[in-house]
Amino acid sequence: MxxxxxxxxxxxxxxxxxxxxxxxxxxxxxxxxxxxxxxxxxxxxxxxxxxxxxxxxxxxxxxxxxxxxxxxxxxxxxxxxxxxxxxxxxxxxxxxxxxxxxxxxxxxxxxxxxxxxxxxxxxxxxxxxxxxxxxxVSCNTTALARSVSPLKEKFGVQEVNATIMRRATDPNDNKKGPINAIEPSMSYPSHHAEDLKTVMDGINVETSAIKVPTTLMHVHVINLELKSEPGIDEVISELSTKRRLILINDKEGVNSTAQVMDYARELSRNRSDLYEIAIWKGSINIYKNKVHYIQAVHQESDxxxxxxxxxxxxxxxxxxxxxxxxxxxxxxxxxxx
Missing domain, CATH: 3.40.50.720 (NAD(P)-binding Rossmann-like Domain)
Incomplete structure (x- = not known):
C-alpha cells in the first residue's frame, strides 16, 4: 500500500x-x-x-x-x-x-x-x-490533452487552436472575480499552449483565454487540423473510446454548463464532481481535415x-x-x- x-x-x-x-x-x-x-x-x-x-x-x-x-x-x-x-x-x-x-x-x-x-x-x-x-498539468491542459490525444493517435494532429473561456473562480471563493465583466487575456498564445506541449509532443498549439463571470465550469472551443480526413462518425467513434470523455446531447436539454453540472449532481457522486470532459456531440463538425467541437470542463475535479x-x-x-x-x-x- x-x-x-x-x-x-x-x-x-x-x-x-x-x-x-x-x-x-x-x-x-x-x-x-x-x-x-x-x-x-x-x-x-x-x-x-x-x-x-x-x-x-x-x-x-x-x-x-x-x-x-x-x-x-x-x-x-x-x-x-x-x-x-x-x-x-x-x-x-x-x-x-x-x-x-x-x-x-x-x-x-x-x-x-x-x-x-x-x-x-x-x-x-x-x-x-x-x-x-x-x-x-492544470485543469484546462488536462481537458485539452484528454480530447486531443485520441484524435492525435488515430488521425494525426498538425495543429490545435483553442479558445478557452475560463470560469472566474471556484464556487467557494468570495474574493475573486470578475463578477460583471469579461476579461480577455492579452497574451497570445495563452500559457495553455506551452503547457499542452509539455504532455503532447509534435504538435503546433495556439490558444486564447477569456475569463468569464461564472464559477461552474470552463468551456473550450476547439479547432484541430488533422493529418487525414476522417468522417464525422469516425471522429465520434474515436472520442467514444475514452472513458474520461463523455458525449452529451443538447437535444435532450443539456445545452449549457448549468445542465451539465445538474447532470453531474444526478450521478450522486462525491461533491457532485464531473471527472469526465463533456463534449457536446452536436458541436462536432468536420470540413476536410479540420475538426471543430466544444467541451465543458469541471475545473474542480477533472x-x-x-x-x-x-x-x-x-x-x-x-x-x-x-x-x-x-x-x-x-x-x-x-x-x-
Missing amino acids: IGVAINGYGTIGRRVAYGVSIQDDMYVTGIVKNSPDYVTKLASRNFNIYTPDMDKKREFEAHGIRVKGTLEDLLSESDIVVDGTPEGNGEKNLKLYRQYGIKAILEGGEKSTVVESSFNSYSNYPKSLNKNYVRV VIPENIDAIRAMFGTDPDLSRDKTDASLGIKGVEY
Missing part, C-alpha cells in the same frame, strides 16, 4: 484525498492544513490532521482540533506527497521534500521546469514511470483521476491497469449521455 500525504486541502487537495481513500492500493497518511477552519474540523472526521509547524499545531489545538503532528512528521511517515498548496508554494516545498527523500506531485500552477516530467494519463503516462517529482494515476505511475504501475482501477473506483464509465 502506498502511503499518500496531502499537503494543502483546498479545491484539489480535498478531492485527491477522497480519491486516494477509495483505492485498494494506496491510503491517506494525513493532510496538512494551515487554518483551523470549518473545513479542517470536517476533515478531521476522516483524516489525520497535520500542521505546517508547531506554532500552528498549538493554534489548532486551542480551537479543539486534534493534531497528530507537523508537515515534517507526515513526510517521514509517507511514501509520496501530493502538494495542493497555493500556486508557487509547491516549488518552494520541493526543497523540503527532497530533504526527506519523498516522492512528490505538484499541481498545474507550478512551473514544468522544476519537476522531472509533466503528466497526463492519456497522452504521456509512460514518461512519469518511476519518477520522483512530477507535475499534473485532474483528480490524473493525480491518482500519477501516483501509480511514479511507483511503476502499468498505464492501462492504473486507469482501469481509477475509473472503476470513481464511477467513470465513459458512456454517451
Whole structure:
C-alpha cells in the first residue's frame, strides 16, 4: 500500500484525498492544513490532521482540533506527497521534500521546469514511470490533452487552436472575480499552449483565454487540423473510446454548463464532481481535415483521476491497469449521455 500525504486541502487537495481513500492500493497518511477552519474540523472526521509547524499545531489545538503532528512528521511517515498548496508554494516545498527523500506531485500552477516530467494519463503516462517529482498539468491542459490525444493517435494532429473561456473562480471563493465583466487575456498564445506541449509532443498549439463571470465550469472551443480526413462518425467513434470523455446531447436539454453540472449532481457522486470532459456531440463538425467541437470542463475535479494515476505511475504501475482501477473506483464509465 502506498502511503499518500496531502499537503494543502483546498479545491484539489480535498478531492485527491477522497480519491486516494477509495483505492485498494494506496491510503491517506494525513493532510496538512494551515487554518483551523470549518473545513479542517470536517476533515478531521476522516483524516489525520497535520500542521505546517508547531506554532500552528498549538493554534489548532486551542480551537479543539486534534493534531497528530507537523508537515515534517507526515513526510517521514509517507511514501509520496501530493502538494495542493497555493500556486508557487509547491516549488518552494520541493526543497523540503527532497530533504526527506519523498516522492512528490505538484499541481498545474507550478512551473514544468522544476519537476522531472509533466503528466497526463492519456497522452504521456509512460514518461512519469518511476519518477520522483512530477507535475499534473492544470485543469484546462488536462481537458485539452484528454480530447486531443485520441484524435492525435488515430488521425494525426498538425495543429490545435483553442479558445478557452475560463470560469472566474471556484464556487467557494468570495474574493475573486470578475463578477460583471469579461476579461480577455492579452497574451497570445495563452500559457495553455506551452503547457499542452509539455504532455503532447509534435504538435503546433495556439490558444486564447477569456475569463468569464461564472464559477461552474470552463468551456473550450476547439479547432484541430488533422493529418487525414476522417468522417464525422469516425471522429465520434474515436472520442467514444475514452472513458474520461463523455458525449452529451443538447437535444435532450443539456445545452449549457448549468445542465451539465445538474447532470453531474444526478450521478450522486462525491461533491457532485464531473471527472469526465463533456463534449457536446452536436458541436462536432468536420470540413476536410479540420475538426471543430466544444467541451465543458469541471475545473474542480477533472485532474483528480490524473493525480491518482500519477501516483501509480511514479511507483511503476502499468498505464492501462492504473486507469482501469481509477475509473472503476470513481464511477467513470465513459458512456454517451
